[in-house]
Amino acid sequence: MKPQRSPFRTALAALPLLAIALIATLLQPPALQAQEKPTLTADDYGQWESLGGGTLSPDGRWLAVGINRVNREGELRIHATDSDSVVVVPFATRPVFSSDNRWLAYSIGVSPDERERMQEARQTVKNKLGLLNLTTGEQETIDDIQSFSFSDDGLYMTLRLYKPEGRESNGVDVLVRDMTTGRRTITLGNVAQMAWQDEGHLIAMTMDTEDQMGNGVSLYNALTGQMRTLDADEATYRHLAWREDEADLVVLKTYSDEEHEDTAHVVMAWRDLDDDDSRAFVLDPREDEGTMVPAGVRVVEYRRPSWSEDGNTIFLGLQERRPVENAEDEEAEGDEG
Numbered sequence: 001m002k003p004q005r006s007p008f009r010t011a012l013a014a015l016p017l018l019a020i021a022l023i024a025t026l027l028q029p030p031a032l033q034a035q036e037k038p039t040l041t042a043d044d045y046g047q048w049e050s051l052g053g054g055t056l057s058p059d060g061r062w063l064a065v066g067i068n069r070v071n072r073e074g075e076l077r078i079h080a081t082d083s084d085s086v087v088v089v090p091f092a093t094r095p096v097f098s099s100d101n102r103w104l105a106y107s108i109g110v111s112p113d114e115r116e117r118m119q120e121a122r123q124t125v126k127n128k129l130g131l132l133n134l135t136t137g138e139q140e141t142i143d144d145i146q147s148f149s150f151s152d153d154g155l156y157m158t159l160r161l162y163k164p165e166g167r168e169s170n171g172v173d174v175l176v177r178d179m180t181t182g183r184r185t186i187t188l189g190n191v192a193q194m195a196w197q198d199e200g201h202l203i204a205m206t207m208d209t210e211d212q213m214g215n216g217v218s219l220y221n222a223l224t225g226q227m228r229t230l231d232a233d234e235a236t237y238r239h240l241a242w243r244e245d246e247a248d249l250v251v252l253k254t255y256s257d258e259e260h261e262d263t264a265h266v267v268m269a270w271r272d273l274d275d276d277d278s279r280a281f282v283l284d285p286r287e288d289e290g291t292m293v294p295a296g297v298r299v300v301e302y303r304r305p306s307w308s309e310d311g312n313t314i315f316l317g318l319q320e321r322r323p324v325e326n327a328e329d330e331e332a333e334g335d336e337g
Helices: 007-027 042-046 113-118 329-334
Strands: 051-058 062-069 073-079 084-089 094-097 103-108 129-132 139-142 145-150 156-159 172-178 181-198 202-207 216-221 227-232 237-242 248-253 264-269 281-282 297-299 317-322
Touching: 042 329, 051 094, 062 094, 073 094, 084 103, 084 216, 094 145, 129 145, 129 227, 181 216, 181 237, 202 237, 202 248, 216 237, 227 264
Parallel strands: 264 297
Antiparallel strands: 051 062, 062 073, 073 084, 094 103, 103 129, 129 139, 145 156, 156 172, 172 181, 181 202, 202 216, 216 227, 237 248, 248 264, 264 281, 297 317
8 A cells, every 4th residue: 555645744845935936026126016006297187088069960970079188188089970980180179060961160279388379479369160071081271260150051151250450340251152162152341240041041141340331231142142232321230030941030220319328229120031022121119119119118139039930020128218317407416415
């Protein structure tokens, strides 16, 4: 019978090997015993990203997502939803897809360092317009564009430039671009406010010139190139409002008098502006006081007019007028005191 070895003898025999392994471990440098976690620097923290809002193209094939970073060096990422294709545009914001899914427009700013430099030099920081052709992938950049908007069908686009330095009026140049040809069709000058017609090609504009001699309301047909003046006066026009899906328009025109401290408005409206037989309507509180507008009440500027769905009613904001205090009454009150 073969003699059996004691398990205690085996364990004791292994002790020298364990001691050698322990000594070797203790002699290893700390870097090999455990990996140290790197310390985050300010530059690392500045790269932290957060997702902004996402904008989906009408056909769902493209998604534009804003990326915000702690160091303010954000970007716009444009993803194709059916592939891994991504277009990255640094410092881009406000993505807008055209309704025909052919274009993506966005505003391109400047880096934080460049913005700080320009502000210290008292220079105006101006954005650019970026255009991405979603069919060809071609990109285009246009300098000094403050804002932009597509027509409802995506065939035309308006580009609003910045106001020149030293100009007191609010009128600026607006470019109208044919998106099919890529060409500028016209430059509209002294535009204060503008609005595209729903489901159409009409652009309504209020004009504001330095001397007010050219102020008024104008209409431009981007499809035909026809320009039309609806009203002109040495007054301020504000709050253009189209009736939804129609060619009906309303606007407010200011007027003032020596008897009141505030500014009141005439309401001007047009029906069927896409026809040659369009009709105009005017509500002037000075002439219709007590009938359409209560006496001593004004149409206010802080409530934009709006249409009822059937187009038979225009909703307005009204407020009691503030009369100018009589100087003689003030003097009499002072004597009594």
